[in-house]
Amino acid sequence: MPSRPPPLKQRPRQKAWSTTHKSRQERGYGRAHELMREQVLADEPLCRPCAKQGRVTQATIADHIKPKAEGGTDDRENYQPICDLCHVLKTAAEAKRAKARKA
């Protein structure tokens, strides 16, 4: 006896414009940060953590060497150029430390 196919479920459609992406301003990065990023990447176009490990990777982000949550400043010396992957890894490590501090 043939069984009936399961009823088709209506897929919730994602609206193209309903994104959770926030602008730089909403994330707390303003014009000053944008300028600093341009300057850092112009000074050092390659990812610094990657370079330390002998990798040549294009940097895309100006990162706080010492996170602001850990007392870092917005000075040029506290910025380093890093790539997306290093940023993800560094942010994860920082989040772990932040959690440990709260615990």
Ligand SMILES: [Zn+2]
């Ligand atoms: Zn990197």
